[in-house]
Amino acid sequence: MIVSHKIKQQMEETGWIRRMFEEGIGMKKRYGDENVFDFSLGNPDVEPPQQLKQSLIDTLNRPDVGMHRYMPNCGLDDVRKEIAAYLTEYYGMPFTAQHTYMTAGSAGGLNILLKSILNMGDEVIVPTPYFMEFKYYIESHGGVARLVNTRDDFQLDIQKIEDAITPKTRAILINSPNNPTGVIYSESVLRELAELLYKYRGQGKKIYLISDDAYKKLIYENIQPPNIFSIYDLVISVTSHSKDLALPGERIGYIAISPEIKDVDMLISGLMFSSRALGFVNAPALFQRVVGKFQRNSVDINEYQKKRDVLYNALVEAGFECIKPMGAFYIFPKSPIDNELEFVKILQEKEHILAVPGRGFGKEGFFRIAYCVPFEKVLGALDGFRRIGKEYIK
Ligand SMILES: Cc1ncc(COP(=O)(O)O)c(C=O)c1O
Secondary structure: OOOOHHHHHHHHHOHHHHHHHHHHHHHHHHHOHHHOEEOOOOOOOOOOOHHHHHHHHHHHHOOOOOOOOOOOOOOOHHHHHHHHHHHHHHHOOOOOHHHEEEEOHHHHHHHHHHHHHOOOOOEEEEEEOOOOHHHHHHHHOOOEEEEEEOOOOOOOOHHHHHHHOOOOEEEEEEEOOOOOOOOOOOHHHHHHHHHHHHHHHHOOOOOEEEEEOOOOOOEOOOOOOOOHHHHOOOEEEEEEOOOOOOOHHHOOEEEEEOOOOOOHHHHHHHHHHHHHHOOOOOOOHHHHHHHHHHOOOOOOHHHHHHHHHHHHHHHHHOOOOOOOOOEOOEEOOEOOOOOHHHHHHHHHHHHOEEOEEHHHHOOOOEEEEEOOOOHHHHHHHHHHHHHHHHHHOO
16 A cells, blocks of 8 residues: 555545545536535635735845745744734734744644644644644644534533643644634633643643634624733744635745743744754745735635625524634534534535535534635525525424
């Protein structure tokens, strides 16, 4: 067998995602693109801001000798300074360039971070539902993902987290606004989490809080998200411009290390080594130069909010149980029948609607709709959801 046993097993675990993707392509061929409502991928349908595209052109037109060469693995100093200035303003904490590290998106950032901090067999607690790639990132670096259910409202269940802590717990990995639920973890629940982690610190155990902030700027109704850096000290945030600046193909993001973490130099050295060992080497040079200036920008959140509103309202009217998303561009309704895999098939066959079963996020009995699609697609699918609601919701 050309692939390893481990990769084969991991591919089998998620094989149905690939099958669904292929079926979606087949359906579009059979019924025409306009008659298929594909909500399966978190790939933004919007374009990056126009000024960003212009800045890219300007950057390319400026004859900066050496701009395409290797650079320090942690990224360009000027860009790190720009990001640190933004972080200082946003979080009210004294970030410097030394607390930042440019990465190939969140995925690249999480991988170099986990590689740098995990010893073989170390455990990372991950609240579910969650972005399932986390499990594979953790396992790639010798760690073990300890999956812990959230509450019915998808907020953190602190008791369950406490029950999952063992002598091997190295970190907790959270993602808020969350993929797949769109929920933002509340300030009070994060404070409870911090209290729990400080209790363990008192017993000599350091647990890092890794915050995947890929959707940090995609927040509705001017909700003020909790300031995670002021709530707990050992925070490492990993973020990206895949969603907020609609640049997923460009692979650009960064890690922000809390100014309260004393051994930051050691961590940066670890990240530098891991970047090389994993072959990322450094974040893309051209896009580093561009995104530094766009830290205070994002795509138009109102476009996503408009889609969230019509979809959420229609689903609730049709009888679906769902938590109203506060951010990101996902909604995670309960499946009207126990087996959500079957339900997703029904949606697909009867209404040509493609969604992802909850088990793809470690939570059976639910399904995810990614509404980062054109508004007309959202509108076009509403009658389908209504018909299905009438037939399957008692
Ligand atoms: C929660 C979460 N983290 C990380 C990623 C990966 O993002 P990036 O493109 O920045 O690697 C995604 C992508 O959908 C995501 O949903």
